[in-house]
Amino acid sequence: MISALLVSFGVIFVAELGDKSQLMAMTYAIRYRWWVVLLGITVATTAVHAVSVLFGHVLGLSIPTDLMTIVGGLAMLLFGFWTLRGDSLDTDESDKADRVKKSVLFAVIGSFFLAELGDKTMLATITLATDHNWVGVWIGSTVGMVAADALAIAVGAVLGRKLPEKAIAYGAAALFFVFAAWLTTDGLVTANNFIVTMATITAVAMIVSAGTWYVHSHREQNRAAERERLLAESESEAGLSGEHSAGLVAERPVATATD
Numbered sequence: 001m002i003s004a005l006l007v008s009f010g011v012i013f014v015a016e017l018g019d020k021s022q023l024m025a026m027t028y029a030i031r032y033r034w035w036v037v038l039l040g041i042t043v044a045t046t047a048v049h050a051v052s053v054l055f056g057h058v059l060g061l062s063i064p065t066d067l068m069t070i071v072g073g074l075a076m077l078l079f080g081f082w083t084l085r086g087d088s089l090d091t092d093e094s095d096k097a098d099r100v101k102k103s104v105l106f107a108v109i110g111s112f113f114l115a116e117l118g119d120k121t122m123l124a125t126i127t128l129a130t131d132h133n134w135v136g137v138w139i140g141s142t143v144g145m146v147a148a149d150a151l152a153i154a155v156g157a158v159l160g161r162k163l164p165e166k167a168i169a170y171g172a173a174a175l176f177f178v179f180a181a182w183l184t185t186d187g188l189v190t191a192n193n194f195i196v197t198m199a200t201i202t203a204v205a206m207i208v209s210a211g212t213w214y215v216h217s218h219r220e221q222n223r224a225a226e227r228e229r230l231l232a233e234s235e236s237e238a239g240l241s242g243e244h245s246a247g248l249v250a251e252r253p254v255a256t257a258t259d
Contacts, residue, residue, distance in 0.1 A: 004009050004136025012144035020179055021112060025149040025173045029156025032104045038146070039155055040108025045145045048116040049125050053138045056129025070191060070199045073184030075114050079107060079202065080176030081210045109115050121145060122161060 016022055041248040116122050126139045184203070188221055 001136040002040060004128070004132035004134075005140035006117030008125070008131065008137045009147075011124055011128065012121055012141040013123050013148050016145050016148035018147075019119070019121065020182055021119065021121070021145070022114055022152040023175065024111065024115060026156035027152040028104075028108055028150035028154070030171070034153050035158040036105050037108055037156075040105050041112055041149050041153075042118065042142075042146050043141050044109045044112035045149075048122060049138055049141045049145070051117075052122045052125035052127040052141070053134045056126035056137070057134045060106055070184055070187035070195065071114055073180045073182070073187060074112055074202055074206065076176050076183055077181035077206055079111055080173045080180060081213075083223055084108070084170075084173045084210075084214075113177045115179070118187070144233065146148060168175040205220075
């Protein structure tokens with residue numbers, strides 16, 4: 001078991017260096033709390049590698065991965081749009097913070113789970129589990145991947161303290177779109193025509209919906225800015241009028257009583 005653990009740790013740690021999952025970890029850490037990202041990665045990795053070890057130990061290497069890879073790509077596309085959208089729907093800051101924290105955790109778990117299905121680290125874990133102790137492979141591969149992603153989280157957390165919020169949002173969204181293209185392309189290479197067609201329709205629908213939302217949101221922001229400008233002008237004019245009236249009162253001669 002110890003040898004399986006050490007071998008699995010080394011193989012998966014090296015395989016994860018420079019992988020898209022590590023870049024995803026850095027992207028999340030730039031924008032969100034590092035411990036939330038690390039917790040999400042740990043949960044997702046533990047689950048994915050449990051599935052990998054199960055397939056490697058019982059079913060061997062015969063698993064279809066193209067569909068799940070495409071689903072992972074579409075999920076990355078969705079998370080990219082979500083990043084651009086931002087978290088400004090609730091005026092109650094404490095409730096919003098709790099809700100965002102939970103949604104980010106589930107987003108990290110879901111995105112990493114889908115991204116790792118069919119990834120080289122999953123296939124490597126399956127391969128190791130076919131002729132090594134499955135418990136050792138499970139623990140070693142999970143710890144190896146979490147350790148590699150922790151390095152990326154550290155880099156992302158440092159960058160996140162030095163970059164403006166808007167730059168972080170745009171940069172993170174751009175990386176998510178790259179991941180989306182990467183995963184979807186990998187899945188489409190081996191997918192059948194039906195899956196290719198459905199994936200294309202879904203992606204187009206998501207892009208059109210995002211474009212519609214952006215146009216609507218941009219118009220609403222312009223209207224809100226115009227209302228604020230008019231309100232500020234109205235308040236300014238009211239203030240000037242009040243100051244003018246006060247000045248007239250001050251300049252008016254005061255009548256004095258005479259005997």
